[in-house]
Amino acid sequence: MxxxxxxxxxxxxxxxxxxxxxxxxxxxxxxxxxxxxxxxxxxxxxARVSAINQANIKALQQFDVWNYLQQDRANPYTDMHVWDKDSFGDIHFSCGEMGSDALGIIVENQAxxxxxxxxxxxxxxxxxxxxxxxxxxxxxxxxxxxxxxxxxxxxxxxxxxxxxxxxxxxxxxxxxxxKDYEHTAIVANIKTDEPHNNVARQAFTPTGPLALLPMVAPNVCSIVWSQTPEQAASLMALDDEAFCNALTAASNSKLGMTALETKRSAFPLTxxxxxxxxxxxxxxxxxxxxxxxxxxxxxxxxxxxxxxxxxxxxxxxxxxxxxxxxxxxxxxxxxxxxxxxxxxxxxxxxFKFLFDGNDPFKKLLRGIGLSATDRLGTIKNAFVSHAMGL
Known part of the structure; x- marks a missing residue:
């Protein structure tokens, strides 16, 4: 023993x-x-990746873990762009606003x-x-x-x-x-027409959020598309081309047309x-x-x-x-x-309550909230600081 x-x-x-x-x-x-x-x-x-913030990156560097990380499987992201698909709400975050060279990294979990x-x-x-x-x-x-x-x-x-x-x-x-979040997450890697420029993007749609996370290759992103179980089942039933068309529409074609790099997988969120x-x-x-x-x-x-x-x-x-x-x-x-x-x-x-659905009052509220936050430096910096784990 x-x-x-x-x-x-x-x-x-x-x-x-x-x-x-x-x-x-x-x-x-x-x-x-x-x-x-x-x-x-x-x-x-x-497609199984995590966004690791600066606070945890510093800890991993302190414990000498960073020296073992395969660098071509981890990509720093410098900016974040969040928008409400069916509203005027839109906000940008940049590492430059915090005097840093990155907000965090997107890294493959296994790496x-x-x-x-x-x-x-x-x-x-x-x-x-x-x-x-x-x-x-x-x-x-x-x-x-x-x-x-x-x-x-x-x-x-x-x-x-x-x-x-x-x-x-x-x-x-x-x-x-x-508690059941009443969302199913669809995960995959995609290739895009336009380069991601190391920007992490998130679109809030009426049936759930879509995240596009920039990978090392300039035209590859990992997606986490959280949708209602019914909508997720419909998306998973589509062929690859139809799925990518739906994905391109949901992302407002921010990166142009998309194509699948990996198979799709889906899992319920609780x-x-x-x-x-x-x-x-x-x-x-x-x-x-x-x-x-x-x-x-x-x-x-x-x-x-x-x-x-x-x-x-x-x-x-x-x-x-x-x-x-x-x-x-x-x-x-x-x-x-x-x-x-x-x-x-x-x-x-x-966040889930505010950004779910097509309620006109909630759409107005989140539009005003995102746009106002984008203009108010103190509040915006607080959001960025929290995202970086600082």
């Missing part, structure tokens, strides 16, 4: 960010995932996971374990994990970073609240919020604790901030000789991150 201080279940972006953030601690860490964290990248970019995994393998206090968990035995001072490779691992603290359907959350009996994020010996981070609508592209950033705050909490506890597995010592993390997640969930609900 092996023993570590911390067992992180989930070798995705959030779980591996936590391991990286504990690089300089004296804590021993095992990151456990059914599949190997590092996976060779496909020849062409995949970032690979960089984090390579950084983890170089850490003396981290081991990556490829195995599933068959059984969890929780004791007063440690938790034992029975793995499907016939190994047993014990830890002082078990961390659930294993996604929306978290096994750790279920095993710990931590309650969750959820808000989840764990009512309790921790108990003795267990704590949640990332999608295991919360999932939000992707319309602002903040899901990964929110989870990474969970990891960074928890790392700071655990490092401080360990340095002062306090028990890292005691719930009362984890309460400060739980309180601060629950508050931030709740704010983000409320903001997404507000």
């Amino acid at each position: 092996q023993h570590v201080d911390i067992a992180i279940v989930g070798g995705g972006i959030v779980g591996l960010t936590l391991a990286a953030a504990l690089k300089n601690s004296e804590l021993s860490i095992a990151v456990i995932d059914k599949a190997a964290c590092y996976q060779p990248l496909s020849e062409k970019p995949t 970032l996971v690979n960089a984090l995994a390579e950084a983890g393998e170089a850490q003396s206090n981290v081991q990556l374990v490829t195995a599933g968990i068959e059984r969890v035995l929780a004791g007063p001072n440690q938790t034992m994990l029975m793995l499907d490779n016939d190994e047993v691992l014990s830890c002082r603290l078990l961390i659930g970073a294993d996604g929306a359907n978290s096994f750790v959350r279920k095993q710990a009996g931590l309650p969750i609240t959820f 808000m989840r919020y764990a009512r309790q994020w921790a108990k003795d010996g267990v704590v949640l981070i990332g999608d295991a604790a919360h999932t939000i609508h992707p319309l602002a592209g903040q899901g990964a950033n929110l989870g990474m901030q969970d990891a960074l705050v928890l790392a700071e909490t655990l490092s401080s506890l360990n340095a002062s000789g306090k028990d890292i597995g005691l719930y009362k010592n984890l309460r400060s993390y739980e309180r601060s991150r629950k508050t931030e997640a709740m704010k983000m969930i409320a903001a997404m609900d507000g």
Whole structure:
């Protein structure tokens, strides 16, 4: 039986960010995932991407993760353009307004996971374990994990970073609240007639938002098209040419005609919020604790901030000789991150309500709001600063 201080279940972006953030601690860490964290990248970019803000980029640079990132699979975006398709509302954000060279980067999820995994393998206090968990035995001072490779691992603290359907959350009996967003997200990569010029674009349509995220190739974007389930089913049923025609119309032909670079995939969107994020010996981070609508592209950033705050909490506890597995010592993390997640969930609900449908009053209100914000420097800078995570 092996023993570590911390067992992180989930070798995705959030779980591996936590391991990286504990690089300089004296804590021993095992990151456990059914599949190997590092996976060779496909020849062409995949459509599963994240928009990582400047605050999290700086953290990854600080932990030397950036040196491992395959640079041709990550693209900085310098501007954002948001508009209401059927109204006069229109707003532009630029990194120049904040004295920065970029607002963030669009990176393939697997490329970032690979960089984090390579950084983890170089850490003396981290081991990556490829195995599933068959059984969890929780004791007063440690938790034992029975793995499907016939190994047993014990830890002082078990961390659930294993996604929306978290096994750790279920095993710990931590309650969750959820709500159907009544949207289905269609994801794909597209090729456009016009270059994207490193601008992230988002159009709000009556049936849901369409995001066009600039990839490394100047004429390739990753799309996240959130639509009502009925509209999404209709779009998925179209042939490629008809789908691209509908996409071009929804984007007001901002980048000219479009063509598919990858297959389309679709998945339903659900808000989840764990009512309790921790108990003795267990704590949640990332999608295991919360999932939000992707319309602002903040899901990964929110989870990474969970990891960074928890790392700071655990490092401080360990340095002062306090028990890292005691719930009362984890309460400060739980309180601060629950508050931030709740704010983000409320903001997404507000945006979704305001930009849904063809109600004339809402169209007028959002048109005035977007146009006024575009002209008011203080409010606009606050939006940009928040988007950058600053």
